[in-house]
Amino acid sequence: MKNVKYGKCVKCGKTYEATPDLTTCECGGILDIVYDYDYIKSVLTKEKLAARNERTMWRYRELLPVEESTEPTPLRVGWSPLYEAPRLSKELGLKKLWVKDDGQNPTASLKDRASAMAVAKAREAGAEVIACSSTGNAASSLAGNAAAAGIKTFIFVPSRAPKGKVAQLMTFGATVISVEGSYEDTFELSKQAIDKWGWYNRNAAINPYLSEGKKTVGLEIMEQLDWQVPDYIAISVGDGCTIAGLWKGLKDLYAIGFIDRLPRLISVQAEGCCPLNRAIQTGEPWHPMEENTLADSIAVGVPRNADKALMAIRESNGLTVNVSDAEIMAAQKLLGTRCGVFGEPAGVTGTAGVKKLCEQGVLGENDTVVSVVTGNGLKDVANAIKACGEPITIPSDMDRLLQAFRDHHIPEGDC
Numbered sequence: 001m002k003n004v005k006y007g008k009c010v011k012c013g014k015t016y017e018a019t020p021d022l023t024t025c026e027c028g029g030i031l032d033i034v035y036d037y038d039y040i041k042s043v044l045t046k047e048k049l050a051a052r053n054e055r056t057m058w059r060y061r062e063l064l065p066v067e068e069s070t071e072p073t074p075l076r077v078g079w080s081p082l083y084e085a086p087r088l089s090k091e092l093g094l095k096k097l098w099v100k101d102d103g104q105n106p107t108a109s110l111k112d113r114a115s116a117m118a119v120a121k122a123r124e125a126g127a128e129v130i131a132c133s134s135t136g137n138a139a140s141s142l143a144g145n146a147a148a149a150g151i152k153t154f155i156f157v158p159s160r161a162p163k164g165k166v167a168q169l170m171t172f173g174a175t176v177i178s179v180e181g182s183y184e185d186t187f188e189l190s191k192q193a194i195d196k197w198g199w200y201n202r203n204a205a206i207n208p209y210l211s212e213g214k215k216t217v218g219l220e221i222m223e224q225l226d227w228q229v230p231d232y233i234a235i236s237v238g239d240g241c242t243i244a245g246l247w248k249g250l251k252d253l254y255a256i257g258f259i260d261r262l263p264r265l266i267s268v269q270a271e272g273c274c275p276l277n278r279a280i281q282t283g284e285p286w287h288p289m290e291e292n293t294l295a296d297s298i299a300v301g302v303p304r305n306a307d308k309a310l311m312a313i314r315e316s317n318g319l320t321v322n323v324s325d326a327e328i329m330a331a332q333k334l335l336g337t338r339c340g341v342f343g344e345p346a347g348v349t350g351t352a353g354v355k356k357l358c359e360q361g362v363l364g365e366n367d368t369v370v371s372v373v374t375g376n377g378l379k380d381v382a383n384a385i386k387a388c389g390e391p392i393t394i395p396s397d398m399d400r401l402l403q404a405f406r407d408h409h410i411p412e413g414d415c
């Protein structure tokens with residue numbers, strides 16, 4: 001890879017040759033992929049990018065850690081829509097708000113960006129099996145992207161994973177182990193199994209290439225905004241790989257001169273499980289927390305990518321905000337009714353954070369904000385119905401319809 005120098009430990013600084021099966025440092029630290037930005041600048045320009053037809057994450061090839069000969073993965077991952085949200089923006093009192101709907105990815109979450117990268121690297125490594133543990137979305141995205149590439153998957157999920165995600169796994173033909181325990185318990189079992197059988201490892205924060213895939217969300221936001229940098233980008237945080245990846249993408253663009261400043265990140269976690277935000281807020285090291293929120297994708301009591309995530313929030317002079325499950329459910333309804341965007345609970349948590357910061361007066365009429373919706377609501381319909389209610393159910397009878405409108409205070413003039 002001409003564009004990549006090496007993998008570098010974020011803890012001790014030791015460097016490693018960037019082989020496809022790279023994992024963590026011998027000191028236990030997480031590796032970061034380091035690029036040769038001078039080389040990248042010599043081969044990539046904004047004009048060259050704009051002329052490209054490839055509407056997937058692979059349009060940013062020069063900034064991705066893959067061999068030139070590596071084929072793009074089969075599913076259409078990335079280039080999700082960035083919607084301007086003028087009504088919601090006005091309601092919240094912001095200067096401008098955009099919603100990046102990453103639930104539009106092929107398996108309906110941002111995790112597809114990491115899983116496509118895992119599949120590309122597994123192919124380079126010649127691996128026939130990939131494994132991971134996941135709260136659900138990393139699992140379903142890996143299963144889908146690997147199925148399309150003809151690679152077998154072993155997947156470990158906590159038994160609480162919502163049915164929509166499990167249905168995806170079964171449909172994509174993964175071997176699924178549903179672990180009776182927390183995400184932490186699930187991760188431990190997957191680790192032992194991966195060690196025993198030597199599968200290609202797509203575990204969050206263990207495989208350093210994953211956040212390089214996730215960073216494409218940041219690259220896209222900036223290209224879609226024609227390189228006009230927003231003041232803030234808000235995103236939900238569990239293990240921390242996503243926010244770290246987002247930050248990496250923004251820093252890459254800054255390093256090659258595509259943007260002239262960096263936005264501030266807004267890290268949003270659930271009140272019932274916010275170990276990373278709490279570390280920032282108290283200035284202390286992070287401590288494990290219980291996994292106490294309906295936003296299952298970010299119910300991560302022991303975050304695997306704490307170091308990179310905390311660095312990203314601090315380096316960006318970022319904000320942290322914790323939201324209750326009720327606030328998450330309200331955001332689900334708000335995005336649905338004002339933007340037509342259907343997010344799963346963890347998917348809308350970033351927007352719940354933006355709303356809360358507006359109410360607190362931290363964000364206001366001078367601020368431009370991008371809110372990333374990280375996963376689609378169809379993955380977890382039970383919680384969507386809880387948040388947004390049940391329909392009016394009646395027999396096929398006009399009188400009953402009129403009665404129902406009266407009961408629900410819907411004036412006939414509105415019909």
Ligand SMILES: *Cc1c(COP(=O)(O)O)cnc(C)c1O
Pocket residue numbers: 109110111137138204236237238239240241242243297298300344346347374375376
């Ligand atoms: C995984 C996930 C997140 C958080 O990503 P981390 O890398 O775990 O911080 C947020 N939202 C959704 C929908 C996810 O699946």
